[in-house]
Amino acid sequence: NAGVTQTPKFQVLKTGQSMTLQCAQDMNHEYMSWYRQDPGMGLRLIHYSVGAGITDQGEVPNGYNVSRSTTEDFPLRLLSAAPSQTSVYFCASSSLDSFNQPQHFGDGTRLSIL
Amino acid sequence: AQSVTQLDSQVPVFEEAPVELRCNYSSSVSVYLFWYVQYPNQGLQLLLKYLSGSTLVESINGFEAEFNKSQTSFHLRKPSVHISDTAEYFCAVRLNTGNQFYFGTGTSLTVIP
Numbered sequence: 001n002a003g004v005t006q007t008p009k010f011q012v013l014k015t016g017q018s019m020t021l022q023c024a025q026d027m028n029h030e031y032m033s034w035y036r037q038d039p040g041m042g043l044r045l046i047h048y049s050v051g052a053g054i055t056d057q058g059e060v061p062n063g064y065n066v067s068r069s070t071t072e073d074f075p076l077r078l079l080s081a082a083p084s085q086t087s088v089y090f091c092a093s094s095s096l097d098s099f100n101q102p103q104h105f106g107d108g109t110r111l112s113i114l
Numbered sequence: 115a116q117s118v119t120q121l122d123s124q125v126p127v128f129e130e131a132p133v134e135l136r137c138n139y140s141s142s143v144s145v146y147l148f149w150y151v152q153y154p155n156q157g158l159q160l161l162l163k164y165l166s167g168s169t170l171v172e173s174i175n176g177f178e179a180e181f182n183k184s185q186t187s188f189h190l191r192k193p194s195v196h197i198s199d200t201a202e203y204f205c206a207v208r209l210n211t212g213n214q215f216y217f218g219t220g221t222s223l224t225v226i227p
Contacts, residue, residue, distance in 0.1 A: 099208055
């Protein structure tokens with residue numbers, strides 16, 4: 001009963017490096033999303049997807065790319081890391097059977113950019 | 115436009131005292147309402163949700179929330195808190211017309227022994 005799995009849990013990068021944050025869910029949810037959490041700012045939506053092949057921008061998409069080739073996976077890519085991207089990143093998924101379904105969250109990836 | 119406001123960023127309370135965490139929202143359409151809890155170094159977990167019907171909803175660990183449509187509020191309450199309730203609490207809404215969730219900025223509850 002894994003739910004939403006995020007890897008890695010921790011990562012330190014140098015400015016300018018690239019990396020991919022992985023997210024996988026085993027609940028056959030159509031909706032998946034990425035948030036970043038910063039002190040005093042709550043959760044801010046980066047990108048989201050309503051199904052394989054369909055992605056859209058959220059509130060703070062700059063500097064991030066996503067793709068959705070399968071229902072299960074929704075990776076988040078940082079092409080050229082910047083210190084402003086130091087944050088905790090959460091992936092979440094939800095069913096679209098009804099709009100009354102809650103989101104299920106992963107445990108987060110703590111990312112530091114030096 | 116939709117928004118969720120959590121009026122208190124930090125709430126300290128003594129153990130066994132009651133607590134209320136406030137949440138107000140604005141929306142031009144009907145919404146579904148959720149409270150999530152985040153324990154230190156963990157992800158968000160669903161605490162309770164209001165979908166329809168009775169305006170008072172309860173969780174398994176003693177929290178309850180009341181939906182007030184006229185005041186567009188969904189405040190979270192607990193009559194007697196425990197040390198283990200120390201966590202960050204997020205209010206969230208989902209519109210009945212779209213896919214996105216809208217989150218408040220969170221309230222940090224600290225229970226003092």
